[in-house]
Amino acid sequence: MPDIDIAVIGAGIVGTSTALWARMRGHRVLLADPNPPGSGTSSGNACTLATYACLPVNDPSVLTGLPKLMVSRDSPLAVSYVHALRNPRWMLSFLANCRAARARTIAGQLADLLSHADAGLNPLIAEAGAEDLVVARGQLSVWSTEAGAQGAEAGLALRQRLGIPFTELSPEQAREMEPGLRLPIERAVHFPAARHIRDPEELVRRMHARFLELGGTWRQSTVTGTRAHDSGVEITLDDGTYTAGHAVLAAGAFSKRVRGAGAERLPLGTERGYHLLYAGEAARVTRPVGWGEGGFYAVPMARGLRLAGTVEIAALEAPENAGRLDYIARKGAEMLGPLPAPDSHWLGFRPTMPDALPVLGPSPTSERIIHAFGHQHLGLTLGGLSGRIVTDLAEGRQPNLDITPFRPSRSFAPL
Incomplete structure (x- = not known):
């Protein structure tokens, strides 16, 4: 039996949203990142929930x-x-x-994706007590x-x-x-x-704090590799190894550095x-x-x-x-x-990505590894929705919107 149900790699807005969504649904969740939650690209954006963008x-x-x-x-x-x-x-x-x-x-x-963005983020804002x-x-x-x-x-x-x-x-x-x-x-x-967030890093910190309150597991550690097999995914961190039913790769621009997760095959x-x-x-x-x-x-x-x-x-x-x-x-x-x-x-x-669309869906290497990165200017806006979508996928459920345009297997240079 796996140690955990879902391992989330990356604690920016997308990864932390995924971890919180999954924990709210009762899954055993590990969230890992070498840096404090929300301290990377999620901290320095234009603060805007840009549903028009x-x-x-x-x-x-x-x-x-x-x-x-x-x-x-x-x-x-x-x-x-x-x-x-x-x-x-x-x-x-x-x-x-x-x-x-x-x-x-x-x-x-x-x-189409942005029209669902608030429905993905608003429940997390409420759960984290971040309405202010x-x-x-x-x-x-x-x-x-x-x-x-x-x-x-x-x-x-x-x-x-x-x-x-x-x-x-x-x-x-x-x-x-x-x-x-x-x-x-x-x-x-x-x-x-449109709305804006007074402090995006603080939003992620509060979401992370709520994740911990609900019993989530946090490791401030680098994920160096993953290895998928029929019954789960082996996650290798600096400080140990875990087995998970599914892994979500949400390490943003650094996703290609996680060996074996399939992002190295994508542009x-x-x-x-x-x-x-x-x-x-x-x-x-x-x-x-x-x-x-x-x-x-x-x-x-x-x-x-x-x-x-x-x-x-x-x-x-x-x-x-x-x-x-x-x-x-x-x-x-x-x-x-x-x-x-x-x-x-x-x-x-x-x-x-070269087509400016996020990557949301199973990795080319295994359906047990789910990709959630490539949000370009829209990470803050789409982070909550992406977290809900990939949690659905890890549960074997079909999201309530068409994510076909965002699948990792798409053509990035269509004729």
Whole structure:
């Protein structure tokens, strides 16, 4: 008989959500990570439950703008030339998914998943007693140039067709909503269903604490490998070995480092994201505000004002890019007026597949190992739902939504 029912590898928002869902259903659960729960990529995001964010980074404009993206210091998307040459298959697959028809398909698949996101996360927020961390003021998106405003038209029209609610605002209405904005406003949209979390790391910590209260097992240890067999999965940690009925791989961008779990066969890449934190400036905005041309968010949170976002496609182990931090600081001042020196900065690693869709389903190596990673910008938003889905799979139950587009066995570069 296995030592435990479900072993969860990774204690970010996805892994901790999975562990809590599974324990709430009465399973014997082991959660393992070498780092404290929520301290990795889950700690530094833009704090937003972005149920509207179905438009993938795979945009047709990338196809025409790629040469500039590799050299420009004034773009929200940066691509490492060296990394692209070392990973040609990933880059070609990424670009194949930037075709207009394919990007529309991806948006529809993400919209379907996002429509269930709150139902996956809300029960965990309630279970963890974390309602005080949730702010329901929607999200404001603004564009500061005529070209940007026109460029947003296709994406907004697609969102409208996909049933995502939003309200068009005049520049005056946007300024009334957020008087701290200093940039020109050509177009503004409010997404009323969006919420934000005052401290994402604290949310994961509370979920983890509730998991322990319910009798879950925690090991702050590295999972070095897995070995599946007919009756279960052998999990090897730094400090021992366990047998489990099922294992869930939710180690984000580091999932390929777990030997034998099957992620090493998949084209898992990394979108590196940055943020700056200004401890005394949270009052600059009252809700998450995204600047379209800038490619980042200004978010009021418990720790201060966080300017978070941009995308850097580069190696997981590449050094911190000071140019990305400088970009956010410069653009932040354009957006909100002069800012003091930031109190801290951060680099995190968004796990990203070349089609911008998460991986949810049985591993190529065994149905006893379930994958739950690749959520790119949507880990906080989709973590609770992903945890519920993979718990269903471990129980042999069919989730109440179609997860076929997210299966690990899919083609990542469709013709």
